[in-house]
Amino acid sequence: MSEPYNDLKQVEMAIKAAERMVGQATMSMDEDQLQAATEAVQQAKKQYYTAASHQTGVDERFFEISSELIEKIDHQLEEAKK
Template identity: 75%
Template sequence: MSEPFNDIRQVEMAIKAAQRMVGQATMSMDEDQLKAATDCLNQAKQQYADALSHATGISDEFFEFSSELIERLDHQLTEAKE
């Protein structure tokens, strides 16, 4: 029973870390920070995908909210790189 909770918690933490890094990178527009933020976001995407594939009894709302957040961060990074 603790396993789904741990997956959710890891996804939440990964997305929060990506949010911070994307925010800092897009404010500074530093190339190295943008790359680090991209890597961090990719890790969050992977953890999200892993949790989604193993999900049982986890609220669809969690995955929907997380997916929207990841999309927004991805868009923010893409805009900053252009």
């Protein structure tokens, strides 16, 4: 029972970390911060896909919201890089 919860918590934490890093990077426009934010978004995606591949009837809404958040922060980061 704790395994799906742990996977979901990892996704949630990775997304929150990526959101913070993307916010900081897009405000400062510092190349190093943009790179770190890119890596954080990739890590959040990896955590999401790992958890999604192991899901067994767990909270579908959680995965919908997580996917939307990842898409939003990824788009924000890509716009900042232009």
